[in-house]
Amino acid sequence: MTTYHAVVWIDGSEAHVLMFDREHVESQRIKSRTHHKATGGHVGSHQLMHGRGDSASGRHTPQGGHAETGKDYFEQVAKELEGVHEILLTGPGQTKNEFHDYCKNNAKAVGKTIAGVVTTDHPTDPQLVALARQYFLKFDKMQGDPAHG
Numbered sequence: 001m002t003t004y005h006a007v008v009w010i011d012g013s014e015a016h017v018l019m020f021d022r023e024h025v026e027s028q029r030i031k032s033r034t035h036h037k038a039t040g041g042h043v044g045s046h047q048l049m050h051g052r053g054d055s056a057s058g059r060h061t062p063q064g065g066h067a068e069t070g071k072d073y074f075e076q077v078a079k080e081l082e083g084v085h086e087i088l089l090t091g092p093g094q095t096k097n098e099f100h101d102y103c104k105n106n107a108k109a110v111g112k113t114i115a116g117v118v119t120t121d122h123p124t125d126p127q128l129v130a131l132a133r134q135y136f137l138k139f140d141k142m143q144g145d146p147a148h149g
Helices: 045-050 071-080 095-106 108-112 125-143
Strands: 005-010 014-020 025-031 086-091 114-119
Touching (some): 005 095, 014 071, 071 095, 086 095, 095 114, 108 114, 114 125
Parallel strands (some): 086 114
Antiparallel strands (some): 005 014
């Protein structure tokens, strides 16, 4: 389905790609192949979730339990977005910003169509589409273009 708009909710483990027009919504979920392993270090139950490590970005080192988001994951998400005219990136953490940077440097056609990046928690797919429709309506008005979806 070729659509004018897309909204992407992305974190380090999964991306929800929702492409939509006035009447249709198409949903795709893409799983990251990055796995997290807890190897100890933090105090309490947090240790079981995150392992050990430190970095300026707040992400843990691979030895501590968190690997960087895989390039193949970003490639797959970007490929899904080819041909979309306007994209809104959403998500709870830094992965949305990392994906935006990846697109600007490696998937330039997709990168040029990213209209905005918004922090969200874990909305449902219908909530994401509603958020994106509202965002694009405002964005299109600011650009002087009629709404397309």
